[in-house]
Amino acid sequence: MLVADRVIAIAIMGLSAYFMWHAVELPIGWNGMTGGPGGGAFPFWLSLIMMLCAAGILVRSIGRHDGGQSFFDGVMLKSVILVVVALFATIALIPVVGAYIAIPLFIFWYVKVFGRHSWLLTLCLTIGTPLFLFFFFEVTLKILLPKGITEPLFFPLYAMFF
Amino acid sequence: METLALLADGFATSLSPLNLMIVILGVTAGLFIGAMPGLGSVNGVAIVLPLTFIVPPSSAIILLCAIYYGAMYGGAISSILLGIPGASTAVATTFDGRPMAQQGKAGLALIAAAVASFVGGTISVVLFTLFAVPLADLALAFGPAEEFALVLLAFTTFVGLGGDDVLKTIVMICLGLVLSTVGLDLISGSPRLVFGDLPGFYAGISFLVLAIGVYGIGEILYTLETSRTAPSVTPAKITFKELGAGFRAMNRMWKTMGTGSFLGFFVGMLPAAGATPASLMAYGIARSTSKQPETFGKGNIEGVAAPETANNAASTGSLLPMLTLGIPGSPTTALLLGGMVMWGLMPGPMLFIEQPDFVWGLISSLYTANFAAVAINIALIPLFVWALRMPFTVLCALVMVLCIVGGFAPSQKMHDVWLIAGFGVAGYLLRKADYPLAPLVLALVLGPLMEKSFRQTLIAEQGNVLAFVERPLSATFIALAALFFVLPLVKYLRKGGRRSVAPAE
Amino acid sequence: MIYKMTRRAALAGVASIAMIAAGATSALAEGWKPQKPIEMVIMAGQGGGADRLARLFQSIIQKENLASMPVLPVNKGGGSGAEALRYLKDNEGDAHKIMATLNSYYTTPIRNDIGVDIEEFTPIARMALDTFVLWVSADSDIQTMDDWVAAVKASGGEWKMGGTGTGQEDSLVTAMLEKEFDIKVTYVPFKGGGDVAKNLVGGHIDSTVNNPSEQMGFYQAGKSRPIAAFTPERLDVFPDVPTARELGHDIVYWMQRSFVAPKDMPAEAVAYYTEMFEKLSQTEEWQQYTTDKALMADFLSGDELQAYFIEERDKHAAILADMEGDGSS
Numbered sequence: 001m002l003v004a005d006r007v008i009a010i011a012i013m014g015l016s017a018y019f020m021w022h023a024v025e026l027p028i029g030w031n032g033m034t035g036g037p038g039g040g041a042f043p044f045w046l047s048l049i050m051m052l053c054a055a056g057i058l059v060r061s062i063g064r065h066d067g068g069q070s071f072f073d074g075v076m077l078k079s080v081i082l083v084v085v086a087l088f089a090t091i092a093l094i095p096v097v098g099a100y101i102a103i104p105l106f107i108f109w110y111v112k113v114f115g116r117h118s119w120l121l122t123l124c125l126t127i128g129t130p131l132f133l134f135f136f137f138e139v140t141l142k143i144l145l146p147k148g149i150t151e152p153l154f155f156p157l158y159a160m161f162f
Numbered sequence: 163m164e165t166l167a168l169l170a171d172g173f174a175t176s177l178s179p180l181n182l183m184i185v186i187l188g189v190t191a192g193l194f195i196g197a198m199p200g201l202g203s204v205n206g207v208a209i210v211l212p213l214t215f216i217v218p219p220s221s222a223i224i225l226l227c228a229i230y231y232g233a234m235y236g237g238a239i240s241s242i243l244l245g246i247p248g249a250s251t252a253v254a255t256t257f258d259g260r261p262m263a264q265q266g267k268a269g270l271a272l273i274a275a276a277v278a279s280f281v282g283g284t285i286s287v288v289l290f291t292l293f294a295v296p297l298a299d300l301a302l303a304f305g306p307a308e309e310f311a312l313v314l315l316a317f318t319t320f321v322g323l324g325g326d327d328v329l330k331t332i333v334m335i336c337l338g339l340v341l342s343t344v345g346l347d348l349i350s351g352s353p354r355l356v357f358g359d360l361p362g363f364y365a366g367i368s369f370l371v372l373a374i375g376v377y378g379i380g381e382i383l384y385t386l387e388t389s390r391t392a393p394s395v396t397p398a399k400i401t402f403k404e405l406g407a408g409f410r411a412m413n414r415m416w417k418t419m420g421t422g423s424f425l426g427f428f429v430g431m432l433p434a435a436g437a438t439p440a441s442l443m444a445y446g447i448a449r450s451t452s453k454q455p456e457t458f459g460k461g462n463i464e465g466v467a468a469p470e471t472a473n474n475a476a477s478t479g480s481l482l483p484m485l486t487l488g489i490p491g492s493p494t495t496a497l498l499l500g501g502m503v504m505w506g507l508m509p510g511p512m513l514f515i516e517q518p519d520f521v522w523g524l525i526s527s528l529y530t531a532n533f534a535a536v537a538i539n540i541a542l543i544p545l546f547v548w549a550l551r552m553p554f555t556v557l558c559a560l561v562m563v564l565c566i567v568g569g570f571a572p573s574q575k576m577h578d579v580w581l582i583a584g585f586g587v588a589g590y591l592l593r594k595a596d597y598p599l600a601p602l603v604l605a606l607v608l609g610p611l612m613e614k615s616f617r618q619t620l621i622a623e624q625g626n627v628l629a630f631v632e633r634p635l636s637a638t639f640i641a642l643a644a645l646f647f648v649l650p651l652v653k654y655l656r657k658g659g660r661r662s663v664a665p666a667e
Numbered sequence: 668m669i670y671k672m673t674r675r676a677a678l679a680g681v682a683s684i685a686m687i688a689a690g691a692t693s694a695l696a697e698g699w700k701p702q703k704p705i706e707m708v709i710m711a712g713q714g715g716g717a718d719r720l721a722r723l724f725q726s727i728i729q730k731e732n733l734a735s736m737p738v739l740p741v742n743k744g745g746g747s748g749a750e751a752l753r754y755l756k757d758n759e760g761d762a763h764k765i766m767a768t769l770n771s772y773y774t775t776p777i778r779n780d781i782g783v784d785i786e787e788f789t790p791i792a793r794m795a796l797d798t799f800v801l802w803v804s805a806d807s808d809i810q811t812m813d814d815w816v817a818a819v820k821a822s823g824g825e826w827k828m829g830g831t832g833t834g835q836e837d838s839l840v841t842a843m844l845e846k847e848f849d850i851k852v853t854y855v856p857f858k859g860g861g862d863v864a865k866n867l868v869g870g871h872i873d874s875t876v877n878n879p880s881e882q883m884g885f886y887q888a889g890k891s892r893p894i895a896a897f898t899p900e901r902l903d904v905f906p907d908v909p910t911a912r913e914l915g916h917d918i919v920y921w922m923q924r925s926f927v928a929p930k931d932m933p934a935e936a937v938a939y940y941t942e943m944f945e946k947l948s949q950t951e952e953w954q955q956y957t958t959d960k961a962l963m964a965d966f967l968s969g970d971e972l973q974a975y976f977i978e979e980r981d982k983h984a985a986i987l988a989d990m991e992g993d994g995s996s
Contacts (some may be wrong), residue, residue: 036620115555365745
């Protein structure tokens, strides 16, 4: 627990430093001529406060003991990582093979492989979700989802519904 | 009296069978659009805007207002059921709505939200009917200085989020504010913090992306790890008994709902402020005036009612400057304004004189839309509650898909979907390390308004910081903000003082 | 709205399988037609003046049935349109994307290095030129341009001039005014023309060069007063308002409202869209709108439009260079 707390505090300090480094590209001071703070002032000074507070959290943790309580639940951490990997893979696939292949794949994996549900439920969800997405988002709301290489398959559908 | 006669004429228009059907259709569509994380009233209105040419303008605006109202009601649904605010106006609803759903009281929370929305909507429509024209000038008195003071007030009604680590809260507020500066700086016209010059960052980081990330994906990951497969959500059920209990509970909250309605109407009326600060302030006031402030954030039904009355009252309020001055207070009202322009109507001070039929038809349709929305919403509650009874793994998969698609839909950029995933993982880790997430999201919502109006004032006043306290309206808000800031501090010190005495005994 | 679709969906599924075999060649036969909804990228956020105009176009197209597929507006307003420009560049050769432009089409690539050369894009049609007028609040004593200049000089640099973001149109016109009259004003940037209009009437700023379309409501209510128009000739809606040129100050500035397409859009598609917008420009709704809002409906397309864009870009580069020079001194 304590280790994770420190790691996160250090990460926030690093992030603040990165923000500050970028913020100084614009004036960060008080400009009397144009009135008020420059474009970089808000991000710079706020990042500085953030860094100081994170440093405070780090300093506070020194000398404390927490009886070796671990940050992650070892058993469940594996599931969390699996889900995160699946999520990222799905998002990466969307522009390539399109939402209508990537999303059913994700559902299938999650419900069948990860959730160990029955074939019937899996099939209903795997087929039902893209149908719902198409009719709700594309037909009703006229918001097109990315199709990637599957785009030509949708031309007749467009012709039919628009 | 003249007002009443005009309103009666208006009802003759809005209660025609065609218009009544339009209201019901619009409200239902709005409800579902609003309930979808990522989609809100803006999307609903934008989509039907071109369709409105096939019906006469008075019916068209009724359709748009019905969708607007429906979406405002619907926003509470995803806040309560999934803990993901569908729009910034519904952030405050998650604070107590989500815990209530986790305790198996989702039905009760949904009823509270629906009834509160109805009360807020109705009170504000009445105010609108009576005072629309004279109040228009108040909106004009609002310059950048007043805007800043108001946002500051909304912020301070919120500080002292009880029980959280002070250092960690400050870190989160700063992070939210810094993230809100990403993108093009309006004042200097230069890009800021566009990491690696990615074009996606030029548009800044949308509130929706962060909210869907931390509350949607982050929450799922957190539940997944802490629950060890068993869902922590108590299955919700809905019975007539519960419905009755819901109404009785609402009956005890007239003070909260009254405050929320007036506050929402007046804050919503001010251009640029709108429903988000209104709902936050209503929540803050409900908590600080409550006898048990410590129960807020843990599933207090008043914590759902207060922001819901305010945001619905505000959405009516924001129609006021749009109709009387032609100033849209939010993207949604801007689109409504665009619609009116397309039909050849000129919103502005002359509208009430030149087009009384249209104006009063619209106002009367706000009453009917409000009735339709509350009835349809309550009728659909069992459906929404039933959706929560799905097995956890199925619900997670579907919510994740909704997060992906809902994150993509408003901006149509994969960039935002990646950000959602990133914020999801970061939010999960931060939450595990006991960093409060609400201040982060709030800071991102209020940050851009705050910085912009602060700098605009200083430019206009040649860098004179006293400008904020020299103007009566903004001075009042700043004084109130100071009060709200000091109040919890005093309470904290008094409590702390007692505690430090205790060990000595 | 989702009901009754299941049977059609099933049919569509069958149909789409059948069509895969036939390939997507069916559209090639006679003339080009869009095969999927047309994406109309808007270089500004939701609710602003540019957005409202683009949505007006969309509505007229739909109402008059000018396109066989729906036109879907997509807002990519980030970075004063930088996001939209990059998006168009990344979709080279796409036949289903068009972009509604404003003057940030020139200024954004000049001000920020975003790797976009507008000469590469395919011009489609220029629909209108939006005009600029110098406005003061009706409560003010200022009646003429001379009064205005005198008032600005008397304020000693504290004259508050409102407008859209720095580097955008309003700030350019303001810079031109400063140069012409050798004056100095305090420029307060706002999020959009509607915001500016309200702040002028509310007395939070002293004057603005807003588009008439944004200020019209207050003008009709007698709350704001036009002082001078930055057009070559007087505007029909304000016959008594002199142009700056008449007063001996050659300041003319337009906001163009055009459509462009990605680089290498197929020629048939370009022809299709050009024709679509030409028809649109002749509709009654559009003509009514341009008269009401003091827009100059000046249709232009093809190479002439491209030549116009390049000329305008060079002009803007010169104005911006002037402005930046002032800033550093």
